Amino acid sequence: MRWLTTISLGFGALARLAHATSCTGVSAVSPNCTSKEVAYKRDYFYIGGEYVYSESLSGSIFSDQLYVEKLTPQTGVNQTNPIVFISAGVPSGAVWLNTLDNRRGWASYFLDHGYQVYILDITSVGRSSQPQFSIYPLKIGSTDNITRNCYTSPETIMPYPQAINHTQWPGTGIRGDAIFDSFMASMIPLTSNATSLELSMRKAGCQxxxxxxxxxxxxxxAGSTYATLLSDQCPxxxxxxxxIEPGNTPFQSLVGNSTVPAVGRTSARPYGLTTTEIGYVPALNSSADLETVWVGDDLAGNRSCVMQTEPARQLPNIAKVPYVAITGAASPHITYDHCIINYLKQVGVDPEWIKLEDRGILGNGHFMYLEKNSxxxxAVVLEWMQSR
Structure with missing residues (x-):
């Protein structure tokens, strides 16, 4: 009996040790796993927002504030301009920290190159406020099917021709894999009110x-929508x-989830790049003043675009800010990022477009900064930034 107890305890200890030392996905929470992040000092702040009176609470709450983490490299800052990381909101700003397979994330990469780094949780997401929650409910971040088919393993169903080349996601990219499950756990909800979100991001972001x-x-x-708003408001x-694969395709949202081009397309962003008004010249009375036309054949591997009819209204403030888009060779965005590049040119911006395949970097999907060659x-981003 004593021998059986010893064996039982031994198996339990071995199981715990095996779980603790796997360091895959969430198992890396174990104290036995070593962090790959660089050393930095961390502070946090809440920026923007305002008091809003709540009748049901008979008092005021603070709403629309922006959660900001300030990361300072332990070795000191040697770059003039800070970096502000803006995620799509699903996941939160934490996505810029260590990767799902526990390599160093992009925050650490740029800290290691001497940058001051700021990471945001966009308003309504994560540690930022949820504006007017009782009126505008949360919407789901992403389902396991969308995540698998569009982000982590599109090569398994081939929703667009370029998906066959997707090789860089760590793990299988399918439910049940530790890395995939960790990724799904990070897909938190966000507000269903795009107008409220954009207005609060514009105000708090410029502040x-x-x-x-x-x-x-x-x-x-979708984080590129907020960068666009800030470029318009405080260029x-x-x-x-x-x-990184901008999600504000003009006037439409495209999801690479079907080889039938018409599937996965919805109308979006009535102001072209945004849901809320931006500074077009000549000025608009409403979004209805933007007359549009479809351009190009709609193919599974090369989607058609919505453009302004000529002469096109211009966006002079946004044109003041140097712009680059970076697109993976095996991402659904390779089928439609040309739409935003061509639209930016039409409104007076001089955008650059780096297709990673042209740099000999192959196999990347939409979440490239989490993939094996992140x-x-x-390094491509760093080179472009330092050329500024």
């Missing part, structure tokens, strides 16, 4: 930039905009 000075904005997917406070892509 942050006024406080920290001219900065590089690195945004991903002189932005050194340059780096857009440092290689960060």
């Amino acid at each position: 942050l930039l006024e406080m920290i000075g001219s900065s590089f904005l690195i945004s991903h997917s 002189n406070l932005i050194k340059a905009n780096v857009n 440092d290689e892509i960060a």
Whole structure:
């Protein structure tokens, strides 16, 4: 009996040890796993927002504030302009820290190169406020099917031709894999009110930039919408905009989830790049003043675009900010990022477009900064920023 107890305890200890030392996905929370992050000092702040009276609470709450983490490299700052990281909101700003397979994230990469780094949780998401929650409910971040088919393993169903080349996601990219499950756990909800979100991000974001000075904005997917708003509102406070597969395709949202081009397309962003009004010249009375036309054949591997009819209204403030978009070779965005590049040119911006395939960097999907070659892509971003 004593021998059986010893064996039982031994198996339990071995199981705990095996779980603790796997360091895959969430298992890396174990104290036995070593962090790959660089050493930095961390502070947090809430920027912007305002008091809003609540009748049901018979008092005021503080709403629309922006959660900001300030990371300072332990070795000191040696770059003039800070970096502000803006995620799509699903996941939160934490996505810029260590990767899902526990390599160093982009925050550490740029800290290691001497940058002051600021990470945001966009308003309504994560540690930022949820504006008017009782009126505008949360919407889901992403389902397991969308995540798998569009982000982590599109090569398994081939929703667009370029998906066959997707090789850089760590793990299987399918439910049940530790890395995939960790990724899904990070997909938190956000507000269903895009107007409220954009207005609060514009106000709080410019307030942050006024406080920290001219900065590089690195945004991903829908996060590029907020970088666009800040470029319109306070362009002189932005050194340059780096857009990782920008998610504000003009006038439409496209999801690469079907080889049938008409599937996965919805109308969006009535002001072209945004839901709320931006500074077109000549000025608009409403978004209805933007007359549009479809351009190009709609193919699974090369989607059609919505453009303004000529002569096109211009966006002079946004044109003041240097702009680059970076697109992966195996991402659904390779089928439609040309739409935003061509639209920006039409409204007077001089955008650059870096297709990673042209740099010999292959196999990347939409969340490239979490994929196996993330440092290689960060180096492309660093080179572009330093050329500014």
